[in-house]
Amino acid sequence: MQDNAFALLLESFALGYWGALGIVALLTLESLPIIGLFMPGVFLMVGLGSLSGTSYLSFADCVLYSVIGAVLGDSIGYWLGYLGIERSFLHPHGKRSQSGHAMAEQLLKRHGRLAVFLGRFVWFFHPAVPFLAGVTGIRPGWFYLADLPAVILWVIVYAGIGHWATGMARDRTLEFMVGMGVVLILVGAWFLLRYFKNKHNTAAQSIKSRN
Known part of the structure; x- marks a missing residue:
C-alpha cells in the first residue's frame, strides 16, 4: 500500500501536477526580498537539476518551472519597490540582510541596469536587486530586458550542473x-x-x- 502511494507520488511529480507547483513556489520564495537572502538558490537549482537527471522530471520542465518561479519572485520584489512601498516595510534587521542590501545598492549605483543582470548570479544579495531596482526607478521594460535573460541563463547553468552530475554518478x-x-x-x-x-x-x- 505504501509502495503504491509512493509510486503515485513520483508519477504525479513526473507528470508535473505537484512537482510544477513545488518548483515554482521554491524559486519564487528564493527570489523574494529578505526571504531569498536565506535560501541558497545555487544549491537549490543544482538539486533540482540533479532530479531532472532521473526519470521523474525532464530537464526542459525543470528549466521552465524554475524560470517561471524565479521571474515571479523577481517581479514581486521589483513592483513592491517600483510602486513605492516604503523601505521600512521591508527593512532587514539581521546583519546578513543589511549587508546584502548594501551590496545590492552599491552594485546598482555602479552598474545601473546592468546590475539587474549581474545581480542574479550573486546569491548573497541577488534577491534584493529587483526590489532596489524598482526603488531607484528603473523602467519595467529595461528591468525585464535584463532580468529575463539572466534568469534563463542562471537556471540553465546551475540546473545543467546538477543534471550532468547525476549522469556522471550513474556512469x-x-x-x-x-x-x-x-x-x-x-x-x-x-x-x-x-x-x-x-x-x-x-x-x-x-x-x-x-x-
Whole structure:
C-alpha cells in the first residue's frame, strides 16, 4: 500500500501536477526580498537539476518551472519597490540582510541596469536587486530586458550542473564520488578561511575602536 502511494507520488511529480507547483513556489520564495537572502538558490537549482537527471522530471520542465518561479519572485520584489512601498516595510534587521542590501545598492549605483543582470548570479544579495531596482526607478521594460535573460541563463547553468552530475554518478560512480569529495573539501576549506578571516578582521576592528 505504501509502495503504491509512493509510486503515485513520483508519477504525479513526473507528470508535473505537484512537482510544477513545488518548483515554482521554491524559486519564487528564493527570489523574494529578505526571504531569498536565506535560501541558497545555487544549491537549490543544482538539486533540482540533479532530479531532472532521473526519470521523474525532464530537464526542459525543470528549466521552465524554475524560470517561471524565479521571474515571479523577481517581479514581486521589483513592483513592491517600483510602486513605492516604503523601505521600512521591508527593512532587514539581521546583519546578513543589511549587508546584502548594501551590496545590492552599491552594485546598482555602479552598474545601473546592468546590475539587474549581474545581480542574479550573486546569491548573497541577488534577491534584493529587483526590489532596489524598482526603488531607484528603473523602467519595467529595461528591468525585464535584463532580468529575463539572466534568469534563463542562471537556471540553465546551475540546473545543467546538477543534471550532468547525476549522469556522471550513474556512469562512473567511483570517479564521481571522489570528485565530489574533493570539491566538498575545497569548498569547506574556502568557507573556513573566509570565516576565520572575517573573525580576525572583526577582532582587529574591535581593538582599533577601543584604542
